[in-house]
Amino acid sequence: MLTENGTTAxxxxxxxxxxxxxxSQLEPLWAEAAMVxxxxxxxxxxxxxxxxxxxxxDPATGSFVMCRGIVGSHGxxxxxxxxxxxxxxxxxxxxxxxxxxxxxxxxETRIESGSVRVRVAAETSASAA
Numbered sequence: 001m002l003t004e005n006g007t008t009a010x011x012x013x014x015x016x017x018x019x020x021x022x023x024s025q026l027e028p029l030w031a032e033a034a035m036v037x038x039x040x041x042x043x044x045x046x047x048x049x050x051x052x053x054x055x056x057x058d059p060a061t062g063s064f065v066m067c068r069g070i071v072g073s074h075g076x077x078x079x080x081x082x083x084x085x086x087x088x089x090x091x092x093x094x095x096x097x098x099x100x101x102x103x104x105x106x107x108e109t110r111i112e113s114g115s116v117r118v119r120v121a122a123e124t125s126a127s128a129a
Contacts, residue, residue: 016121
């Protein structure tokens with residue numbers, strides 16, 4: 001669950017998914033930081049209920065600040081702007097609109113029984129165990 005400072009420490013299950021927080025803990029159009037098995041993420045709940053998970057690390061500077069970014073849109077694409085130099089990233093693809101050499105890592109999300117789940121690792125096969 002999210003703590004007072006907005007972070008959570010969550011473990012990834014064998015399928016690569018982690019339950020990060022309750023959907024009700026996210027505020028629309030605001031990013032929240034989460035720690036999932038040592039990986040820093042920024043979670044963003046859009047007004048339409050879509051939840052995105054992206055790296056909390058700013059691709060341009062390496063600073064862990066994307067959870068303090070500006071949530072918005074570029075046409076019909078949901079975006080997050082870095083709070084440092086204002087590069088704008090597509091929340092679904094990680095594409096940077098102002099610099100083709102920058103990409104914000106994105107992670108698959110889903111809502112299950114009111115909980116936000118994030119896939120941070122590829123599913124492992126039984127033969128790989």
